[in-house]
Amino acid sequence: MNRLLRIPGLAALAALLLVVAGCSSPAEVSNEDSAPGVTDTAITIGSHQPLTGPASAGFSHFAPAARAYFDYVNANGGIHGRKIYFNYRDDAYSPDNATQVVRRLVEQDKIFALFSGLGTATHRAVVDYLNAENVPDLFPASGCPCWNNPKKLPYTFALQTDYTREGKILGDHVNKTFPGKKVAYFYQDDDLGRSGVAGLDKVIPRSSVVARESYRPGFNDVSEQMQAIARARADVIVSFSVPSHTVLLRLAQQKSGNTAKLVVNYSGSDPTTLSDLLESAAPHNGTSSGANPLIQGIITDNYLPPLTDTSNKWIQLVSMIHSRYLPAQPLSRYTELGVLTAYLFVQVLQQTGRDLTRQSLVDTLEKGDFPGPGVTPLRYNRTSHAGYTGTQIGVIKGNAIVLQGKPMTTDGADGPVQPHTATSPQPPANGIPRP
Structure with a gap:
């Protein structure tokens, strides 16, 4: 299993080299009273990211992809004549490290805003500080429902479908697809897992849940949890985990001979990352698509268009940025997330205007x-800083997620899970939002 843990370090090294190459900031003096980090020609933003550590597998693709999109915008005139300088720094998925990183970004680098700090526990460690310092905290890369609190956190705006809503939608699918079956939960013992379980419990009957097994971030042996799930004779396992622990669960499941159907949250189920991690742990001949057979048939969800939909204009934008700026980086859902989150940030800047x-x-x-x-x-307004309101069920086939049915929306309370039928908008032809 030790081989499994080396892969994140390689991804982190590549990402770190990108950081070093792109950390320069303009020398001009900004308006420190109302817009630190903003000059006549530049906007400096920053982020904390798990470039190393237990969550680096896959997640380390995010920041380079976002920076690649910013580079593309800069090459095409920038935002109202200003270029975006994106300084992202490694927190190794540690709250203590995140605190140090963010204070440096705010107090030394003088960033205008924090962009998409990644990780629930890590961002919880800095969110109060950011709001106390009046630093815009846009789009944390985490589905914690806690980000949607305009009274306490007026500068924080969520993006990802929150884990409670996601849990409700996954649980609704389990109810409809596996009626009467025994269900086990496997989850990270922090806000990620606990919020997901809260959503599951709103829709899955408690009498159907035969096991609740958690793990701590950084602990890499989940054999006891899998043995407990196997003893409970669960037919379905619903996992709220990061990719490395989705893989650990899958390997432990295979070793035990357990055949329960596996349902995994969005952030823990990128096929490219799972295949790479599994290949490092147990090399195989692959399927006809080159994907690892252990990931085939995993049920998951997605709040963005699938990478396989090459006719989709958003996916065409992601593919263009990837091929032009990141040809050596895997085209994963975290690459997609980085590009499209950066697009939204640029959209906000464009609409805010020159002032x-x-x-x-x-x-x-x-x-x-x-x-x-x-x-x-x-869902953004004065009383809601929530992000996406729902997600769509999908199944891993090959190295892709094939979406099924219709997108579903719900709330974080006891409201129904229901289909969303409106058509999503498309980006401009050049992939840059208009003012």
Whole structure:
């Protein structure tokens, strides 16, 4: 199993080299009163990212992809004549490290905004500080419902479908697809897993749940959890995990001979990342598509268009950025997420206009005019800083996620899970949002 843990380090090294190459900031003096990090020609933003550590597999693709899109926008004139400088730094998926990283970004690098800090526990460690410092905190790469709290966190705006809503939608699918079957939960013991389980419990009857097994981030032996699930004779395992622990669960399941159907949350189920991790742990001859057979048939979900939909204009944009700027990086859902989250950030800047301040950025978001590239709408206004309202079920086939049925929306409380039928908007032909 030790081979499995070396792969994130390789991805992290490549990402770190990108960081070093792109950390320069403009020398001009910004308006420190209303818009730190903004000059006549530049906007400096930053992020904390798990370039190393237990969550680096797959997730380390995100920041280079976002920066690649910013580079593309810069090459095409920037935002109202300003270029975006994106400084992202490694926190190794550690809350203590994230605190140090973010303080450096705010107090030394003088960033205008924090862009998509990745990780629930890591971002929880810095979100209060960012809001106390009046730093716009846009699109944390985490589905914690806690980000949607405009009164306490007026500068924070979520993006990802929150874990509770996701749990409700996954649980609704389990109820309809496996009626009467025994269900086990496997989850990360933090806000990621606990919020997901809260959503599952809103729709799956408690009498159907025969096991609840958690793991701590950084602990790489889940054999005891899998043995407990096997003893409970679960027919379905629903997992809220990061990719490395989805793989550990799958390998433990195979070793035990357990054949329960596996359902995995969005952030823990990227096929490319899972295949790479499994290949490092147990090399195989692959399927006809080159994908690892152990991931085939895993049920998951997606709040963005699938990478296999090459006719989709959003996917064409992602593919163009990937081929032009990141040919050596896998085209994973985290690459897609990086590009499309950066697009949304640029969209907000464009609509805010040339007179850019931290408050004007917040005001623009609270107007709520952001349909976004997701399969369901975003929900921004003065009383809601929630992100996408739903997601769509899919199944891993080959190295892709094939979406099924219709996108589903719900709330974080006890509202119904219901289909979303409106058509998503398309990006402009050049892939850059208009002012």
